[in-house]
Amino acid sequence: MAIKLPIYMDYHATTPVxxxxxxxxxxxxxxxxxxxxxxxxxFGWTAEEAVENARAQIASLINASPKEIIFxxxxxxxxNLAIKGAAEMYREKGNHIITQVIEHKAVLxxxxxxxxxxxxxxxxxxxxxxxxxxxxxRKAITNKTILISIMYAxxxxxxxxxxxxxxxxxxxxGILFHSDAVQALGKIPIDVQKDNLDMISLTAHKLYxxxxxxxxxxxxxxxxxxxxxxxxxxxxxxxxxxxTLNVPGIVGFGKAAELCQQEMATESARLxxxxxxxxxxxxxxxxxxxxxxxxxxxxxxxxxISFAFVEGESLLMGIxxxxxxxxxxxxxxxxxxxxxxxxxxxxxxxxxxxxxxxLGRFNTLEEVDYVSSRVIEVVERLRELSPxxxxxxxxxxxxxxxxxxxxxx
Ligand SMILES: *Cc1c(COP(=O)(O)O)cnc(C)c1O
Numbered sequence: 053m054a055i056k057l058p059i060y061m062d063y064h065a066t067t068p069v070x071x072x073x074x075x076x077x078x079x080x081x082x083x084x085x086x087x088x089x090x091x092x093x094x095f096g097w098t099a100e101e102a103v104e105n106a107r108a109q110i111a112s113l114i115n116a117s118p119k120e121i122i123f124x125x126x127x128x129x130x131x132n133l134a135i136k137g138a139a140e141m142y143r144e145k146g147n148h149i150i151t152q153v154i155e156h157k158a159v160l161x162x163x164x165x166x167x168x169x170x171x172x173x174x175x176x177x178x179x180x181x182x183x184x185x186x187x188x189x190r191k192a193i194t195n196k197t198i199l200i201s202i203m204y205a206x207x208x209x210x211x212x213x214x215x216x217x218x219x220x221x222x223x224x225x226g227i228l229f230h231s232d233a234v235q236a237l238g239k240i241p242i243d244v245q246k247d248n249l250d251m252i253s254l255t256a257h258k259l260y261x262x263x264x265x266x267x268x269x270x271x272x273x274x275x276x277x278x279x280x281x282x283x284x285x286x287x288x289x290x291x292x293x294x295x296t297l298n299v300p301g302i303v304g305f306g307k308a309a310e311l312c313q314q315e316m317a318t319e320s321a322r323l324x325x326x327x328x329x330x331x332x333x334x335x336x337x338x339x340x341x342x343x344x345x346x347x348x349x350x351x352x353x354x355x356x357i358s359f360a361f362v363e364g365e366s367l368l369m370g371i372x373x374x375x376x377x378x379x380x381x382x383x384x385x386x387x388x389x390x391x392x393x394x395x396x397x398x399x400x401x402x403x404x405x406x407x408x409x410x411l412g413r414f415n416t417l418e419e420v421d422y423v424s425s426r427v428i429e430v431v432e433r434l435r436e437l438s439p440x441x442x443x444x445x446x447x448x449x450x451x452x453x454x455x456x457x458x459x460x461x
Contacts, residue, residue, distance in 0.1 A: 134230045
């Protein structure tokens, strides 16, 4: 089979909408266009029925009840609603929130804003494996702690946090537990009962659904979580999130969730096989390559690798027919190393040479083999031009190097 370029291997950033999802959505743009809040006619009822069906499909994927699903515009909004909504609602009880340093910006920046309003936030560190230490969590809890927000799985390194253990600790202390579960949803099983999750943020476009459509799971029993609405209006979504529902988007989200529930086991097995094939090919041919984050507690479709002794930008240029993300973030004019890799203790140089490979539903074995051979070829070529790599191979300890003699070497 001929390979079509460029190859998309950045499924943590977004996913294409599955054709089956597109087809399910289409009638809701024109023929069944009703407002789900219109109670007086069949156009409204049809839309409402479709929304309720989607709610059930999403709830089923996480073992929740449909009433516990609140639709939003995406996970950024869901994270804002969960954290700000709980902070406002439980202000009398306390003003302390616990999160961790490698959260998505939608959580970190929300917490930073709350700090401006007098809340105190503890940002737990992570180990080299990318996971928090449960003892750190226990020690951070005070009698003012109202919320723990720890992501299910990280979007850069794919590392899965000890969610069930965190849920247990939160419950023991009567503290609400919110998790940004965007990257885990539809990829690995999520069970809000088993994990004692009180709120989880979800979004459709990371699981083959449309962009701009998300949800927040909000527990209704044991405990009943209450949130202050952050968007006021007509009192939609049990008063927690006003605004006319994005019916086609929601229908697509529901269908995408249903497909993941049906196909997750086989799809994840296939993708972890492809991911391991990619990793084994790279590690079989190249030395001085490093995996970032735990390999055991990791999403099946993720690998994040640093390639020492190459220049990050040259590497990306060399493989520009492959869509991947790098360990550099362009903030204004400067190239900043990823804060996630930094938190893991990855040095700045190495962070700039890191690549996140995010595999997904439409990647083929041929594509994976193409990607590994391109990456190997480009890294080998760049290293041939690298005097540092040569010196390292000759056994010279670069950290002890006197740069004057190095130049003469
Ligand atoms: C993509 C992503 C988000 C943001 O979701 P949107 O629906 O795009 O707002 C939040 N958290 C994580 C972990 C993500 O990967």
